[in-house]
Amino acid sequence: MTRGFRLPDRTYLPAIFERLAIDEQDQHEIVAAWPSPDADPTTWRSLVRAHATLVADMGGFEPLELPAPAMDSTPLGRYFFAYVYLAALADVRRFHARRGIPDEVSWATLSDLGRNLKRDRLLLGDGGLRTSGWLTLHFRGSIYQLGRLQFTRMNVRAAHVADAFREGEPALGIHIPESGPLTPEACDDSLAQARPFFARHFPETPTRLAICTSWLLDPQLAEYLAPDSNVVRFGRRFRLVGEGYDGDADILRFVFHRITPRIDDLPQRTTLERAIVAHLRAGKHWRSRTGWLVL
Ligand SMILES: CC(C)(COP(=O)(O)OP(=O)(O)OC[C@H]1O[C@@H](n2cnc3c(N)ncnc32)[C@H](O)[C@@H]1OP(=O)(O)O)[C@@H](O)C(=O)NCCC(=O)NCCS
Incomplete structure (x- = not known):
């Protein structure tokens, strides 16, 4: 069961960023490009679709390709998957809780998001999360x-x-x-x-x-x-x-x-x-x- 696409409340963001090991540079860029259904209706619909595909397969572990728009080089395009995973955080945390996963294992696992953001910047020269496949494992609980x-x-x-x-x-x-x-x-x-x-x-x-x-x-x-x-x-x-x-x-x-x-x-x-x-x-x-x- 899913609640649909909902990004975390901004007041929780500092705590979430810390737990997901997202460094300051990525934090700033993620907050600056924060999507909204009014300002970015097309991207918003893509986010809704990608999130729905991800959480429909909660617990699954076969490769999963998320539907996504052609990536552009705008911050919103580069961080598209970061928003998908931030929205899926509540879903996967519920899955972990149902499976009795200890909190420290849950957060240690999900903090790979921050590590992958850093790697993306090192590999490609600017911030973003341009691969979706690897982290679908983390945010599906597998x-x-x-x-x-x-x-x-x-x-x-x-x-x-x-x-x-x-x-x-x-x-x-x-x-x-x-x-x-x-x-x-x-x-x-x-x-x-x-x-x-x-x-x-x-x-x-x-x-x-x-x-x-x-x-x-x-x-x-x-x-x-x-x-x-x-x-x-x-x-x-x-x-x-x-x-x-x-x-x-x-x-x-x-x-x-x-x-x-x-x-x-x-x-x-x-x-x-x-x-x-x-x-x-x-x-x-x-x-x-x-x-x-x-x-
Ligand atoms: C896997 C990893 C942790 C091994 O590091 P390690 O424990 O330091 O490895 P070793 O002790 O066997 O290192 C042997 C030599 O290789 C060097 N080395 C190991 N990994 C290195 C790396 N990623 N970059 C540069 N040099 C490396 C070490 O410095 C050492 O050389 P030195 O004696 O001249 O200093 C490291 O390579 C790493 O972090 N890799 C990235 C993650 C990765 O590749 N995962 C697998 C994905 S399929």
Whole structure:
């Protein structure tokens, strides 16, 4: 059940911005471009439609494309999805409450909105939220941040199938937000939380299988990084399946926050930055790989 598209009351905005980790620059721009049905009737109708599509699938975890107008470069166009998610905040908070999700997990999860706004600015040079897909998971209640890692509810896809599991069976997807080092202790703690958390709050899809698809799982990284580096140790937790896909774009985007950069322009401060560039200069490519583990 949904109440329709309603943006949060402005008096609550400071508290909401803080909980969603939205930084000051984004706060200012979001408030300045705040939409209204009278001033922006066409965009308002699009917001209503996108929000309705999102909340109609509350609890869903298959990819969801939200209907949206052709993005223009006005602040309202750039922040279109931020308004959709701000309106969906009340809906997802109700869903979390019904599922008994602890408040701190709920807010830690939803604060990925602020992180994604920052990433958008880094990648594209100005403020906004131009990708809709990723955050539809958060605002549909299908991803949870448990300590260092995020876990999504998912079904095994054909590309993941290995001897140990079948297509269509429930699993958890592991994601690694950019929030400090990926220490083995923090990962142990997150992985230990995941099984009891999902067994308790989503008992209808019991699973011990966790799957990760990432540039972090490319075994070629071990040719450059120390065996006791966090990245290599993280990769060793997983059994790889399939061949993955070309990972150059992913690794450049996640490590350098760039889309199609010139190789000569990339910073060379860390072992990983130097490894990425040396590998590409040698005419080789990175792979994003899929691996699994049992929780
Ligand atoms: C995943 C992540 C937390 C790993 O960082 P970490 O714990 O510091 O990694 P390691 O300890 O293994 O680092 C090994 C080397 O790589 C460097 N390195 C790791 N991640 C780096 C990054 N994002 N940018 C630049 N250098 C990086 C480290 O500085 C270190 O080099 P140094 O010894 O010369 O300083 C980090 O890469 C990150 O935040 N990435 C963005 C999120 C992401 O990619 N998620 C996966 C999406 S599929």
